[in-house]
Amino acid sequence: MSAKIRIVIVMLSAGVAFYAIAGGFPWDRGASAKGNQWAQLRIFDEVLYRISKDYVDEPDMERVRTGALRGLADGLDAYSAYLTPAQVAGYVPVEHGVHAVGGMALSKYGGYVYVVSCWKGSPAERSGIATGDIVEYIGKAPTRDMSLYDAEMLLTDVSHGPLEVKLFRAGQSVTVTFTNGPVTAPPVESRIVEPGVGLVGVTALTTGKAAEVRTAIDQLAAKGMKRLVLDLRGCATGTLEEGALVANLFVESGVLGRKIGRGGSEAAAIQAQSGLVRFRGPLTVIVDPSSAGAAEAVASSIIAAKRGDVVGERTFGAGVELELFKLRDGGAMLITVAKYAPATGKPFIEEGVVPTVEVKRAVPEIVVPEDQDEDEDAPESPDERSAPKAPAKPAPAEDVQLKKALEILKGAQGEAARAA
DSSP, X not given: OOHHHHHHHHHHHHHHHHHHHHTOOGGGTTSOOTTOHHHHHHXXXXXXXXXXXXXXXXXXXXXXXXXXXXXXXXXXXXSOEEEOHHHHHTXXXXXXXXEEETTEXXXXXXXXXXXXXXXXXXXXXXXXXXXXXXXXXXXXXXXTTOOXXXXXXXXXXXXXXXXXXXXXXXXXXXXXXEOOOXXXXXXXXXXXXXXXXXXXEOSOBOTTHHHHHHHHHHHHHHTTOOEEEEEOTTOOOBOHHHHHHHHHTTOOSSEEEEEEOGGGXXXXXEEOOGGGOOOOSOEEEEXXXXXXXXXXXXXXXXXXXXXXXXXXXXXXXXXXXXXXXXXXXXXXXXXXXXXXXXXXXXXXXXXXXXXXXXXXXXXXXXXXOOOOOHHHHSOOXXXXXXXXXXXXXXXXXXXXXXXXXXXXXXXXXXXXXXXX
16 A cells, blocks of 8 residues: 555544544434534534525624624623623633622623622712612613623723613612712621620621621620621622631631532632631521622531521522633633532522521512513613602611521520520
């Protein structure tokens, strides 16, 4: 056999092997592509071929590619995204998945951008945005199926100045003017609510907040505090590490939080250190749907260690780690590489934290806007709007969740007295 013939045979064999791996022969195209990345790439290649060959107009392939990459990220989860080269240049790492913009923590709900929590006194709150709002439009851009990163870029782009933001709240559309500005995470709040009972309120678990909580506990103890309520409502930003540090102030052993990597493998686990415990008295924790991520790590640790009751409602369910992978065109894919999880059980993003004592507040359930025609869905012009107003806020109601937390602590005090 001549050398030329051998070379031809080798080349044909390699071609056949690659063709089979990449998607098979024509008679094999009916086979399922699920779980086969090469078959998926083959389908993707076929679509691009049909667009370039058969689309009625000359397609803008750059635009097609960008749209496809955005769609690929959207098919993963609420936090992954495709970034254009311009966005990569201004990229700031997001540590926990939930995006914090203007003092509000943003995630996705029903395909829309959703306000998980909104800090008091923040630019977002001053603009009229509130916890639980669904963001329908940012300027003229609909947020339905928009990536969180794109929403963040729109809200923080100072070149646009104040932005008209259309919200959906309690079944009604509300239009507000959002003006972004400097934001500082709210300080940890603490006070004596009843003789011997202290309350520590945490609305962010960014770096340094665990030290603030420790200081607050010491100050309350100096005032005679024997029992404690830890209020984590509205706490949707922060890192797993900081959440574990807060949990460690109350829990002296066991796993305080985990990071779950590819294939369900454990990427990291944070163990409690007994020397860091600051308070060993009766404890209750309050959570609700505005609690997410690091706050969920604290609540789940209290439950797992049987350290006290968690009162309120199921948490939002968030907490991921993202990594930026740059592409040859200068853009990048922002992809979830790990999920926050409790000591045992599924990641928070899959099921949140269920309180040991459920207490629901009298607040409207989250309602997603109904699909409308494109013309009806567009924001009204300034001439068409007549001083839109937010739905009237109900008079402040009794804090039934705090009330229940205090009742539980009184019961714990009674049991301690009887045991003595």
